[in-house]
Amino acid sequence: MKIYLTDGTPYGFYTAAFFAPEGEDLISSQKNVQLTLGCEIVCVETDREKAERVLARLRRCDPFAEEEISLILRSKDGRRERTALDYLAKILDRRAPVRAQLSDPAVLAARDFVRRVRGEAHRFTGFLRFTEGENGVFYAPFEPDNDVLELILPHFAERLKNQAFIIHDVKRKKAALYNGRERAIVCTDEKVSVSLSCREQDFQALWAEYYRSANIAERPHEKQMKGYMPVRYWKYMPEKNRDL
Amino acid sequence: MIDAEKLKILTESAKYDVSCSSSGSARKNTKNGIGNASFGGICHSFTPDGRCISLLKILLGNRCVYNCLYCPNRAEADVPRASATPDEICELVISFYRRNYIEGLFLSSAVEISPDATMERMLETVVKLRKVYNFNGYIHLKGIPHADRLLVSRAAEYADRMSYNIELPSEKSLKLLAPQKSKESVFLPMRRLASEKRALGEEKGAKRRVFLPAGQTTQMIVGASPESDGEILRLSEAMYRRFSLKRVYYSSYIPVVKHSLLPDRAAGLLREHRLYQADWLMRFYGFGANEIASEGENLPAEYDPKCAWALKNMHLFPVEINRAPLEMLLRVPGIGNIGAYKIMKARKFSALDFSDLEKMRVVLKRARHFITCKGKFYGNENRAAVRALLAAENESVKYEQLSLFSSPELSLSALTGQL
Numbered sequence: 001m002k003i004y005l006t007d008g009t010p011y012g013f014y015t016a017a018f019f020a021p022e023g024e025d026l027i028s029s030q031k032n033v034q035l036t037l038g039c040e041i042v043c044v045e046t047d048r049e050k051a052e053r054v055l056a057r058l059r060r061c062d063p064f065a066e067e068e069i070s071l072i073l074r075s076k077d078g079r080r081e082r083t084a085l086d087y088l089a090k091i092l093d094r095r096a097p098v099r100a101q102l103s104d105p106a107v108l109a110a111r112d113f114v115r116r117v118r119g120e121a122h123r124f125t126g127f128l129r130f131t132e133g134e135n136g137v138f139y140a141p142f143e144p145d146n147d148v149l150e151l152i153l154p155h156f157a158e159r160l161k162n163q164a165f166i167i168h169d170v171k172r173k174k175a176a177l178y179n180g181r182e183r184a185i186v187c188t189d190e191k192v193s194v195s196l197s198c199r200e201q202d203f204q205a206l207w208a209e210y211y212r213s214a215n216i217a218e219r220p221h222e223k224q225m226k227g228y229m230p231v232r233y234w235k236y237m238p239e240k241n242r243d244l
Numbered sequence: 245m246i247d248a249e250k251l252k253i254l255t256e257s258a259k260y261d262v263s264c265s266s267s268g269s270a271r272k273n274t275k276n277g278i279g280n281a282s283f284g285g286i287c288h289s290f291t292p293d294g295r296c297i298s299l300l301k302i303l304l305g306n307r308c309v310y311n312c313l314y315c316p317n318r319a320e321a322d323v324p325r326a327s328a329t330p331d332e333i334c335e336l337v338i339s340f341y342r343r344n345y346i347e348g349l350f351l352s353s354a355v356e357i358s359p360d361a362t363m364e365r366m367l368e369t370v371v372k373l374r375k376v377y378n379f380n381g382y383i384h385l386k387g388i389p390h391a392d393r394l395l396v397s398r399a400a401e402y403a404d405r406m407s408y409n410i411e412l413p414s415e416k417s418l419k420l421l422a423p424q425k426s427k428e429s430v431f432l433p434m435r436r437l438a439s440e441k442r443a444l445g446e447e448k449g450a451k452r453r454v455f456l457p458a459g460q461t462t463q464m465i466v467g468a469s470p471e472s473d474g475e476i477l478r479l480s481e482a483m484y485r486r487f488s489l490k491r492v493y494y495s496s497y498i499p500v501v502k503h504s505l506l507p508d509r510a511a512g513l514l515r516e517h518r519l520y521q522a523d524w525l526m527r528f529y530g531f532g533a534n535e536i537a538s539e540g541e542n543l544p545a546e547y548d549p550k551c552a553w554a555l556k557n558m559h560l561f562p563v564e565i566n567r568a569p570l571e572m573l574l575r576v577p578g579i580g581n582i583g584a585y586k587i588m589k590a591r592k593f594s595a596l597d598f599s600d601l602e603k604m605r606v607v608l609k610r611a612r613h614f615i616t617c618k619g620k621f622y623g624n625e626n627r628a629a630v631r632a633l634l635a636a637e638n639e640s641v642k643y644e645q646l647s648l649f650s651s652p653e654l655s656l657s658a659l660t661g662q663l
Contacts, residue, residue, distance in 0.1 A: 100589040100590065100592065100593070101590065101593050102586050102589060102590040102604045103590050103593075103594065103596060103600040103603055103604055105603065108603065108604070122286075125282070125286050126286040126287050126288040126289075126298075126344075126347075127288070127289070128344050129343060129344055129345070130342065130343045130344050131343070132342070132343070138342065138343070140344070155282075156344075158273060158280060159273065159278075159279055159280050160278065160279075160342065161273055161277070161278070162276065162277075162278065163278070163342060199245075199339075202245065203339050203340070203343065205248065206245075206246070206248060206251060206336070207340060207343070207345050209248045209251055209252055209255075210251060210255055210300070211289065211291065211297070212252075213251070213252045213255035213256045213259065214255055214259050214291055214295075214297060214301065215259075215291040215292050215293050216259060216260075216291075216293045216295070216498075217292075217293070218498065218510075219293045219294075219498075219513075220292055220293060221292070221293050221294030222292050222294075223294075224290075224294030225290040225291065225292055225293075225294050228287065228290045228294075228296065229289065229290040237289070239289055239345075
């Protein structure tokens, strides 16, 4: 059994897939992967040309699977490469889309991964909170479970077209910058200090007031609230952090 | 900037309106604009009562000249009053939107001075928001009954969705509890908007105007008046058909006002929940109101309306999961839209047995009594026992015997109808 260690990028994954891991072979991007007796570690050097050859075959078999696999690779789950590989192997094996074969465990797992990543990206189109900086740039820190920064950037760049903003994935130490025209993804420090505009506190207070007034206190249903809006997301939401 | 006290008064007056959805419109951003609409809708926050906040739901003012008995803002009520200016509302919307707090605006108002004067101020707000502030996010506008039709159809050109609240399920109850409103004063503008939208929909070409892309909705209070669920569902069905409504919202009655004509007890959330289930059956599962409940009948509390229907129609079951047409799969208790869709897709590749369904995560707790997989029946009860259940249901005997079919984790997730 071999473990193919990649750099975590989709190209790295497809390069590893090129070496046709079979049977029990694994692809992983994690350094702390658990070793079993008699397994061999192969460090994969990302090779675009080899990756493109796998991709070209994949696109011939199923034009939509590339996007699905890129979503799977964004998952926080340590089994993402394995899930992606199983799915990829199934498609290449059948030479056709396998999306609809829902009683197949590999397809089902892939579907779940895709759904979880997409779902979280959708949630953050709602739960992300911007604060207005002194210089007029809006800053939004967040800590998503999965790597969804690139997925939500187009949504906000279209919606807030004329507004300069930064979306900061605090845990993964990267940020999306938008200046009203171009977008860029950059690496950051863990702590970024932003000086707020003078009106920011007032609007946060108004929002917290609105949040409290809109609640019907006679019908408490905290469980449902937490189901839809998990507590781990509250950290950057002013309505859950401001006690007035 | 609007002050916090005013915001509080105007929000608390608006919060009992249950409509919260921001879906159905795909309005695009403009060159100098801010915002767009997301077709599926986006929830931005959830309050401790489990309801979502999607739109900034607010009244323009709550100084009402009407005296509807159930309403906390009625003319005679002793409550703090406030009204906001169009600019205050616009500024609030824009600054909340820039921070991604909200998906848009839900603007409603009490009838101040006259219906026309009120509608005019609402129109002014919406036009300002679109034209001066270049806002392209979602706008839901409440219609004011008796307002001039030109004002209304002008407003409809700027809003994504409009709604007139029917409030009570019958003309009789309206006369009793909301004497200044009549069924016709609500139906007439709904009908006009629907036909205007239809006419515009037939126009072709690039000049086609956007007109209420997210359609119309309405809301009624359940439990403040004596109508049965059967009557309510018939009314909803008729409105869906005649006005092409997107949604009917049901709001279980909460006694905020004491009056001899009003019940002093809140109508249970369970009734509201059952009505939403029945409403879904009509819209997405091909059921007719007459199949779900007869005219004077109420929906059973012990199990959902689909279970009730299936128990009454046991001769149609069990259905074979590998052959049944989609319409029949949708009628199996416990199998929803997604489950039916999964089955339709998966069975093309191989015949499905019970464990396949489990793997696909089709919910089988109720469904197992109504299906066969490759000809095999997996229900815990044999058919006779389920028949007995049906008989027991007909005699409407004890709850315990029927509890088999009600899931204990039944969540009242349709609390607000947002699902």
